[in-house]
Amino acid sequence: MFSLFKKICTTGIVTENYKAAYDEELETLGIEIKRRIDQKFAGSLAIRQVDAGSCNGCELEIHALNNPFYDVERFGIHFVASPRHADILLVTGVVSRHMQTALLRTYDATPNPKWVIAMGDCASCGGEFGVSYASCGKVSNVIPVDMTIAGCPPTPLVLLKSLLALMGK
Amino acid sequence: MNFHSDFLTQLNEADIFVKSEDISPNLELWQIDDKHWQRFAELAAEKKFRWAAGFAEQSGEQFYIHACFEKAGDYILLRATINVSKAEIPSQATVYAAANRSERHTHDMFGIQFLHHPDPRCWTRHKAWAKHDHPLRNDFPVQGFPVEITPPDTDYHFIQSHGVGVYEIPVGPVHAGIIEPGHFRFQAVGELILNLEERLGYVHKGTEKIAEGRTPESLAKLAGRVSGDTCVSHAWAACMAMEQAANVEIPKRAALIRGIFAERERIANHLGDIGAICNDVAFTFAFMQMMRLKEMGARTNYELFGHRSLMDKIVVGGVALDVNEAAAKFILTDIEQLRIELAEIMPALDLNSSLEDRIYTAGYLSPETAAHFGALGFVGRASGQDFDVRRDAPYAPYDSVSVKVALEDQGDIASRFWVRYKEINASLKLIEQFIGQLNELPEGDLVTNWQTPKAESFGLGIVDGWRGEIISYVRFGENNTIARFYPRDPSQLNWEALEKAVLNNIVPDFPVCNKSFNCSYSGCDL
Numbered sequence: 001m002f003s004l005f006k007k008i009c010t011t012g013i014v015t016e017n018y019k020a021a022y023d024e025e026l027e028t029l030g031i032e033i034k035r036r037i038d039q040k041f042a043g044s045l046a047i048r049q050v051d052a053g054s055c056n057g058c059e060l061e062i063h064a065l066n067n068p069f070y071d072v073e074r075f076g077i078h079f080v081a082s083p084r085h086a087d088i089l090l091v092t093g094v095v096s097r098h099m100q101t102a103l104l105r106t107y108d109a110t111p112n113p114k115w116v117i118a119m120g121d122c123a124s125c126g127g128e129f130g131v132s133y134a135s136c137g138k139v140s141n142v143i144p145v146d147m148t149i150a151g152c153p154p155t156p157l158v159l160l161k162s163l164l165a166l167m168g169k
Numbered sequence: 170m171n172f173h174s175d176f177l178t179q180l181n182e183a184d185i186f187v188k189s190e191d192i193s194p195n196l197e198l199w200q201i202d203d204k205h206w207q208r209f210a211e212l213a214a215e216k217k218f219r220w221a222a223g224f225a226e227q228s229g230e231q232f233y234i235h236a237c238f239e240k241a242g243d244y245i246l247l248r249a250t251i252n253v254s255k256a257e258i259p260s261q262a263t264v265y266a267a268a269n270r271s272e273r274h275t276h277d278m279f280g281i282q283f284l285h286h287p288d289p290r291c292w293t294r295h296k297a298w299a300k301h302d303h304p305l306r307n308d309f310p311v312q313g314f315p316v317e318i319t320p321p322d323t324d325y326h327f328i329q330s331h332g333v334g335v336y337e338i339p340v341g342p343v344h345a346g347i348i349e350p351g352h353f354r355f356q357a358v359g360e361l362i363l364n365l366e367e368r369l370g371y372v373h374k375g376t377e378k379i380a381e382g383r384t385p386e387s388l389a390k391l392a393g394r395v396s397g398d399t400c401v402s403h404a405w406a407a408c409m410a411m412e413q414a415a416n417v418e419i420p421k422r423a424a425l426i427r428g429i430f431a432e433r434e435r436i437a438n439h440l441g442d443i444g445a446i447c448n449d450v451a452f453t454f455a456f457m458q459m460m461r462l463k464e465m466g467a468r469t470n471y472e473l474f475g476h477r478s479l480m481d482k483i484v485v486g487g488v489a490l491d492v493n494e495a496a497a498k499f500i501l502t503d504i505e506q507l508r509i510e511l512a513e514i515m516p517a518l519d520l521n522s523s524l525e526d527r528i529y530t531a532g533y534l535s536p537e538t539a540a541h542f543g544a545l546g547f548v549g550r551a552s553g554q555d556f557d558v559r560r561d562a563p564y565a566p567y568d569s570v571s572v573k574v575a576l577e578d579q580g581d582i583a584s585r586f587w588v589r590y591k592e593i594n595a596s597l598k599l600i601e602q603f604i605g606q607l608n609e610l611p612e613g614d615l616v617t618n619w620q621t622p623k624a625e626s627f628g629l630g631i632v633d634g635w636r637g638e639i640i641s642y643v644r645f646g647e648n649n650t651i652a653r654f655y656p657r658d659p660s661q662l663n664w665e666a667l668e669k670a671v672l673n674n675i676v677p678d679f680p681v682c683n684k685s686f687n688c689s690y691s692g693c694d695l
Contacts, residue, residue, distance in 0.1 A: 057397025081345035097297035133313020134375030
């Protein structure tokens with residue numbers, strides 16, 4: 001037990017300070033916001049992540065948001081296990097046709113008001129996979145999208161700045 | 170040619186005549202008559218060959234059926250040719266359980282019947298295309314015939330169980346965590362898992378079909394996205410296949426850099442998964458520490474090479490950028506730092522009795538079951554499967570170093586956990602050796618000039634990714650375009666082993682069992 005506490009103490013706090021991206025910065029970061037979150041809902045955000053046909057690259061970077069450097073929960077952002085608890089659907093990947101109904105049902109199961117973020121090149125524009133017999137392409141081909149984040153995959157920093165900008169923080 | 174000459178003799182005695190051809194030092198193409206397909210598998214199984222991959226392709230009015238076998242680092246690519254008008258061949262899944270889902274995939278994609286296959290259900294196909302359509306046939310358009318909303322696949326017949334107190338838990342495709350989609354069907358009594366059935370295919374994105382007609386550069390990009398956590402190794406395997414087809418040898422410097430990238434990828438994923446296993450048993454200290462170390466590695470990648478997970482850094486013919494002296498020094502300092510950190514953290518994990526309580530004996534995969542399903546990578550190596558492509562069928566740069574393979578036979582979560590830790594240490598040593606060799610080389614070309622391969626030429630790239638052996642098949646068509654691409658991710662075999670490893674565990678232990686395998690959905694569904 002001693003070694004565990006010693007490591008906690010010697011590691012210290014590695015969490016870094018981040019601010020939301022300025023409007024002009026959004027474009028350079030590849031972030032496009034179509035509809036911001038109403039101020040009264042922006043205090044805390046519950047996110048349900050849906051992989052609709054991603055390669056798992058985006059998921060790794062979403063995981064990174066929870067590491068001690070970014071510590072996303074301090075901004076009131078947390079990931080939830082059910083769409084019924086969610087304010088935001090964070091969708092990654094092209095929407096594979098085999099996931100189309102699952103995504104539509106997840107969208108329907110999310111209570112209003114809700115926002116949809118299409119994360120990564122595949123989700124926002126089709127990326128390397130595009131539209132085919134197996135893929136519906138970008139997320140907005142299937143459900144309405146409120147924000148897109150470019151990148152393959154977007155870095156956790158860009159992702160964090162996007163979320164803060166969406167909340168108007 | 171001593172390449173398994175006794176096996177050839179035995180095949181001849183069984184009236185199976187083999188037309189063999191050298192492809193590379195440890196790979197031969199063996200062509201046999203389709204009617205002997207199953208008999209060959211029986212004889213190969215007797216000889217303890219491992220079934221490694223299966224895939225088909227169409228060439229005009231014919232299908233080539235392939236199966237890849239391995240023994241002691243020697244690979245055989247077996248091929249039979251059948252007519253499209255009579256698309257059937259005896260199944261090898263009756264002999265090799267590992268061939269089961271692969272043959273079902275081939276059936277769904279090509280409409281090839283595998284006679285006497287033990288499981289007639291579809292696998293990759295849900296409802297995105299009709300039963301009698303086959304997306305990988307030449308006459309199937311890449312856009313297919315989609316309806317506006319693809320219905321869910323509700324007709325799949327899961328194994329049923331009856332009896333007092335037996336119940337069923339359906340899970341997925343949308344899971345509770347931040348993970349890929351797939352469906353799990355549990356049969357349970359109380360908390361005990363009686364049976365688990367996986368139903369995958371949800372992230373089928375048509376990877377094989379959209380690869381057709383691409384340029385080599387474009388295929389390397391696509392291959393890097395077969396499974397996003399394995400972008401280096403998948404791109405490497407695909408590039409190796411293309412380079413073999415075009416007879417292009419990559420510069421020594423490029424090989425060393427590929428090695429450094431691949432080992433960095435291995436370390437990052439192992440660190441993340443060791444942390445995630447701890448997280449699944451609510452041991453937050455280890456989770457946060459490991460995530461911190463993983464992040465530091467990703468930041469080093471970003472700073473030195475411009476991408477956190479090194480996507481698109483492996484290009485056909487070599488690598489996209491150099492590891493110069495300054496970068497090499499940076500990496501070496503990083504390695505020292507990581508060693509110090511791990512030396513502080515791992516004893517705290519080793520001594521933690523609640524972690525021990527959850528991961529020892531849970532998720533047991535016996536060496537026999539692992540061999541039966543051909544389990545690969547750390548999953549196989551934690552269950553006594555002593556195989557590593559880097560050591561047993563070495564390719565540059567691993568042919569210039571000695572690769573130490575971590576091996577255990579305890580087969581539980583703890584074993585996979587510690588094998589991964591040992592692999593991190595081995596990878597750190599490998600990177601140091603590669604950098605040592607790199608420093609002795611003069612600065613030079615990073616990419617060999619590409620030569621357009623002849624139409625119909627093919628290659629088989631075999632590399633060891635962090636999940637284990639990746640086999641990538643590429644055939645060229647006319648004018649430097651890709652005619653066929655098939656990547657076999659190690660997950661395809663490990664998924665089936667997972668179904669067996671969770672038996673008789675309790676349902677709440679499934680997440681940690683699953684995490685200890687961490688199979689790829691995307692790499693399996695394609």
